[in-house]
Each structure stands twice: as C-alpha cells, then as structure tokens.
Amino acid sequence: MIDLASITAAPKIFPTTHRLTARNRWDHFLARVGVKRGEHRLEPGLYALGNPTPDSPVFVTANYTLSFDALRSALEGIDGYILVLDTQGINVWCAAGKGTFGTNEIVLRVIITRLGEVVQHRKLILPQLGAPGVAAHEVKKRTGFWVEYGPVRAVDLPAYLKTHTATPEMRRVEFPLRDRLVLIPVDITQTFLPTLLAAVVLYFLGGWVSSLAAVAAVFAGIVMFPILLPWLPTHNFSTKGLILGGLVALLFALSVFLRHPDWAWWRQVGQALEFLLAMPAVTAFLALNFTGSTTFTSRSGVKREMFAYIPAMAWTFGIGFLLALVFVFIR
Amino acid sequence: MLNAYEVNTLVYDPELCNGCAMCVAVCPHAVFEMDGRLAKLTNAQACMECGACQLNCVTGAIAVESGVGCAAAMIRAALTGQKEVICDC
Numbered sequence: 361m362i363d364l365a366s367i368t369a370a371p372k373i374f375p376t377t378h379r380l381t382a383r384n385r386w387d388h389f390l391a392r393v394g395v396k397r398g399e400h401r402l403e404p405g406l407y408a409l410g411n412p413t414p415d416s417p418v419f420v421t422a423n424y425t426l427s428f429d430a431l432r433s434a435l436e437g438i439d440g441y442i443l444v445l446d447t448q449g450i451n452v453w454c455a456a457g458k459g460t461f462g463t464n465e466i467v468l469r470v471i472i473t474r475l476g477e478v479v480q481h482r483k484l485i486l487p488q489l490g491a492p493g494v495a496a497h498e499v500k501k502r503t504g505f506w507v508e509y510g511p512v513r514a515v516d517l518p519a520y521l522k523t524h525t526a527t528p529e530m531r532r533v534e535f536p537l538r539d540r541l542v543l544i545p546v547d548i549t550q551t552f553l554p555t556l557l558a559a560v561v562l563y564f565l566g567g568w569v570s571s572l573a574a575v576a577a578v579f580a581g582i583v584m585f586p587i588l589l590p591w592l593p594t595h596n597f598s599t600k601g602l603i604l605g606g607l608v609a610l611l612f613a614l615s616v617f618l619r620h621p622d623w624a625w626w627r628q629v630g631q632a633l634e635f636l637l638a639m640p641a642v643t644a645f646l647a648l649n650f651t652g653s654t655t656f657t658s659r660s661g662v663k664r665e666m667f668a669y670i671p672a673m674a675w676t677f678g679i680g681f682l683l684a685l686v687f688v689f690i691r
Numbered sequence: 692m693l694n695a696y697e698v699n700t701l702v703y704d705p706e707l708c709n710g711c712a713m714c715v716a717v718c719p720h721a722v723f724e725m726d727g728r729l730a731k732l733t734n735a736q737a738c739m740e741c742g743a744c745q746l747n748c749v750t751g752a753i754a755v756e757s758g759v760g761c762a763a764a765m766i767r768a769a770l771t772g773q774k775e776v777i778c779d780c
Contacts, residue, residue: 398779454780457741457759491717491743492757509716526716533719595694597762652761652780656720658740659758659765661696666762668692 371474376407378436380429387425392542394549400425401449406473407432410439414480417521419510420466421487422447422455431487434514438521441479445469456493463498470503485510488531533655540586543653547582551646565688566634569619573612577639580608581646586653597657598669601647605640612639630687638680641673648673700756701738705729707752714744714753 391400404423409432418441421431428444445465447455455461466484470476486494488509496507511520511530520526555578562570585592585604592600613632620628648665651657701722710728715721720737723730723744730752742757764778 450780454759454778456743488717489719491747492741493746495746496713497747497749512719528721531716531719532721595696596692649763649766652759652763652778654760656737656739657760658696658699658738659760660698660700660740660756662760662762662765664692664695666765668695 371406371472371478373441373473373478374403374405374407376409376432376442378409378432380433384425384429388429391426392545394546397546398449402428402444404444404446404469406475406478407442407444409435409442412439412441414478416440416479417485418443418475418479418483419485419517420445420490422450422452422461424449424451424455427451430514431517434517436518438518441475443469443473443475443484452487453489453492456490459493461490462493463495463502466494466499466507467502470505476504482506483508487514488512488526489533535589535655537587539655540589544583544586547586551578551582562684566684569612569615570684573609573635573639574642576608576612577605577642578646580604580639581643582650584608585643585647585650589650589654596665596669597647597651598644598665598673601644602640602669604647605643606636608643609635609639627687627690630683634680634683634687636680637676637683641677641680644669645673645677697736699735699738699740700754701732701735701740702754703730703732703735704752705731707750709750709752711749713747713749717743717747719743 387400390396401423402425416439419431419435420443421427423444423446428442431442443466445455445461446469447460447465450458450460452461476482482504483506484499485508489512491509494507496509499505499507508524509526510517511526512533513530516526516530520530555575558574559571562574581601585601588604589600592604594600594603612635616628616631616635620631648669651662651665703723708729710725710730712725712730714723714730715725719741720734720739722732722734722738724733725731738755739760740755740757742755745753745755745757759778761778761780767778
C-alpha cells in the first residue's frame with residue numbers, strides 16, 4: 361500500500377552491500393528446499409549498493425531474496441542503485457510472465473522512490489528475463505527513463521558494463537545440469553507427504569514391494585527425470601517420462617517372476633502388469649509437470665502434450681490400480 | 692504427435708520492422724537475428740512464447756500468443772476453474 365506520507369516524504373534509500381552473510385545463505389538454502397515458499401522477500405524500493413553517486417548505474421530486480429542477492433553479489437566492486445520491484449517474492453522471469461515484474465510496477469516504483477531526483481542520468485538496467493513483462497518504450501514514455509536490457513545472468517554484469525553490449529552467450533538461456541539439480545529439493549519437499557501416504561496405503565494393499573514401487577515411480581519423476589532430461593529419447597516430456605518410468609517399472613515387473621516362481625502364470629503376469637501400467641503413468645505425469653521448471657517449453661506445446669497424453673496416463677494408471685485391487689481379493 | 696514443440700504461435704511481419712533490434716536483445720533463445728538493417732526470424736522452432744519480443748516491438752511486427760509453458764499451473768487452473776494461470780513459482 362502507498363500512504364500519503366511515503367509520497368510526500370523524502371525518498372527512503374535502503375543501504376546494502378555486495379557481501380552475502382551466513383544468514384543470507386541460510387535463507388537461500390531454505391528457499392531451495394521449499395521451506396516458507398513465497399516468504400523469501402525484501403522490501404520493494406530503492407537500495408544503495410556501496411557508495412553510489414548521482415551518475416551511478418541503476419539496476420532493477422525482483423523482491424525475491426535469491427534474485428536480489430544474485431544481483432548484488434555479482435556487482436562486487438561496483439557502486440550503484442538497485443530498484444527493487446514488488447513482485448510478491450517471485451523471481452524476475454516468473455514475475456515477468458505474470459506481469460508483476462512489469463511496465464506498470466516500474467513506472468510506479470520510479471515515481472514512489474523519486475528516482476529522477478536521486479540520479480542525474482535517465483537509464484535503467486533490467487535483467488533480460490524481465491522483458492516478457494516490460495515494454496521498454498512504454499517505460500520511456502511514462503517515466504523518461506530508457507530501459508536497457510542487460511544480460512540474462514547477473515554474473516555477466518561486470519563484463520557487460522564495460523561495453524553495455526551483451527554477447528550472444530549472455531543473451532541465451534541454457535538449462536545445464538547444475539540448474540536442473542537445484543530444482544530437485546523443492547519437488548522432493550512438495551511430493552514427500554503424498555508419496556508417503558500412497559506408500560502406506562499400498563503397503564496394506566500389496567506389501568512392501570508395492571510401497572517401494574510408488575516411491576520408485578515418484579523418484580524417477582522428480583529426481584532421475586530432471587537429471588536425465590537432455591538424454592532421454594523423444595521430444596515430448598510425457599513420452600520421455602513414459603520411457604523412464606517404463607524402465608523402472610520393468611525391474612518391478614521382472615521381480616514378480618523371480619520372487620514368485622511358484623505362482624500361476626496369470627497371477628505373475630497380472631501383478632507384473634500392475635507395475636507396467638501404473639508406474640510409468642505416475643512418472644510421466646511428474647515429468648509433464650516439470651515443463652514449467654524448464655527454460656524452453658512453450659505454452660501451446662505444453663497444451664498439446666497435455667491433451668495428447670494425460671488421458672492415456674489416467675487410463676493406464678487406473679487400470680493398473682484396479683488390477684492391484686483385484687489381486688488383493690484373488691489370491 | 693512426435694514433437695509437441697515443433698510449431699508455435701509466433702508470427703513475424705518483416706514489412707513492419709524498423710530495425711531497432713529489440714527482439715534480438717530480449718529473446719532468450721536467439722529466435723531472431725539481425726540481417727542487415729532488419730530483423731530476421733531464423734530459429735522460430737526455439738520460441739517458447741514468452742512474449743518479450745512482441746511486448747518490446749514498437750511497430751507491432753511481432754505477434755505471439757504468450758503465456759507460461761507450465762503444465763502444473765495449467766492443470767491447477769483447469770481443476771479450480773480459474774481462467775488465469777497462477778502458480779507460486
């Protein structure tokens with residue numbers, strides 16, 4: 361909320377430094393494991409990094425601590441201003457997609473902080489990934505400030521600032537293993553309870569192997585899938601997930617014949633089918649849900665995938681689960 | 692459907708291009724390249740429909756049905772009957 365006092369009073373400038381403290385790192389850790397999601401925020405407004413002068417550059421970022429800290433720590437040895445937008449504690453790219461890191465918020469924040477009185481120049485340096493929410497020419501028209509899109513990653517800023525031109529590499533978004541790995545803990549946190557619940561229910565239905573199957577199918581979807589993403593065959597996430605889940609399910613299916621050589625063939629095949637039908641569906645569904653975490657899926661593509669594969673996932677899972685129920689009674 | 696991402700909603704009209712190169716600057720997947728004084732659509736298949744180019748194109752030479760390619764958010768929107776796709780990411 362904006363109250364009258366904050367508009368009439370002299371603009372408040374918060375001090376900040378390049379250095380990340382142990383407390384900052386602990387906050388990053390909590391954000392990465394998904395604890396108190398949405399609460400890793402800081403006060404929107406204008407921050408002074410080091411000892412800036414009216415000629416120092418102005419960088420714009422989100423009020424998500426991981427975004428703000430990535431920016432200020434990358435600017436070591438550089439004095440400047442950081443204009444923190446109110447993105448509801450969401451990172452730059454996602455907030456830009458929602459429009460909260462957007463033209464209106466920049467205009468509003470420039471006015472509230474009276475940035476025009478703080479600096480002499482008229483230039484804002486934005487992270488490139490803020491562009492889906494910002495129309496640079498609109499900002500210029502409404503505030504007088506030019507928007508300059510800096511590199512995708514804050515670490516490239518020192519090199520960028522030497523020439524104010526970004527190399528093609530600075531403009532590209534990749535999705536390397538490291539970036540995929542850091543996403544896994546949040547998904548573990550979010551799937552832990554439902555998976556545990558499923559494992560307990562399945563223990564009573566089919567014993568510990570069934571419990572393990574549930575855990576394995578989820579593990580394949582949220583841990584193995586992000587790691588193996590570029591190497592899994594086919595283009596669609598659903599089919600990649602089906603293949604991965606199918607391989608894991610195959611182990612469980614084969615184990616039926618090894619563990620129960622004395623069973624009638626139809627019971628062996630029936631139980632093997634349970635795993636082969638239900639498990640890949642779970643893994644594929646989780647794989648499809650990973651689309652939003654990636655850096656390259658289009659909305660129309662994801663939609664096409666959803667319509668094409670979710671019914672198949674539901675059917676195979678349903679039939680597999682039904683088989684499991686049937687075999688509880690037919691023994 | 693072997694590749695759901697082979698086609699997308701990106702449309703570009705080079706006739707309207709004024710050569711400002713903003714699309715080249717904002718695209719995270721190098722979909723546009725400068726070809727002399729005009730932008731050229733060279734890698735359309737890599738488009739993720741983020742909408743950055745459209746929003747920053749002064750002359751309206753670019754159109755794309757932008758949105759976030761997130762199945763989790765779309766499923767949630769479908770289940771709760773919300774029009775707008777919201778997520779906590």
